[in-house]
């Protein structure tokens with residue numbers, strides 16, 4: 001049975017929700033040696049550009065740590081490679097997850113796992129947490145950070161308490177620890193152009209202080225607009241040709257590597273975990289939970305697969321339904337179907 005309290009759905013051994021198949025929770029594989037883990041959908045911010053609409057869900061999900069580890073061990077059986085990176089990248093904020101330290105500690109015990117990285121907005125970090133993360137052997141923190149200007153940062157994060165000064169202190173603490181740091185700003189063309197330049201200058205300063213190579217990297221991202229996300233008003237997405245041209249110009253001007261790709265993180269193809277369905281196939285699924293919104297449900301297919309079921313009509317947990325597969329990519333272990 002699924003435990004539901006205060007609109008939080010706890011996902012554990014008893015919940016009947018497999019951890020393959022969904023984009024918003026569980027384990028996401030894109031056919032490489034990197035597995036993404038998504039343990040929570042809660043977030044402490046409500047960024048105006050959030051591509052997953054975090055903070056607006058009717059139901060939120062928290063996965064039991066032991067359940068994640070048992071599924072990860074199962075996922076790793078598909079992967080013959082011994083240089084696995086676990087990238088914890090929730091549709092939310094990882095440091096709201098109570099079991100965050102236990103998860104890193106248990107991941108560290110798996111011999112195949114060589115790198116553990118976390119995607120975070122960084123605002124909940126402090127000295128103690130960084131020291132704890134260092135002790136359990138975290139490899140890298142990827143911290144989103146879009147502006148050195150306080151008012152722009154507060155505008156983008158939609159948080160009047162967002163503090164640039166606090167974030168700069170956090171960067172310093174991470175740089176002094178054994179944890180690698182990747183600062184990941186999004187370039188919203190026309191909004192934070194000057195801020196991107198200032199962040200590059202900050203990166204150069206860190207380099208001058210001796211932080212380079214894996215220890216410190218800057219990973220500027222292009223702002224992409226998703227149908228399912230929040231959008232910044234009056235800002236349009238720039239194509240990747242334009243984005244990479246701008247990065248190339250800045251690389252030359254500042255003599256700093258800005259274009260990062262899979263090779264920079266030792267990511268390579270590895271046996272994919274492939275959904276056992278085809279696009280447009282009609283499949284029989286058992287509804288095992290509500291989803292995040294009124295039109296989303298979680299189905300179970302073939303014991304080991306969760307299916308995101310989209311339906312305009314209300315479905316009953318426990319019911320068996322026939323759904324049409326509308327999304328199934330060969331390079332992602334995701335299944336979306338609709339009724």
Ligand code: SF4
Nearest residue numbers: 043045047050054121
């Ligand atoms: S962009 Fe990240 S930090 Fe901001 S609301 Fe979305 S999940 Fe939270």
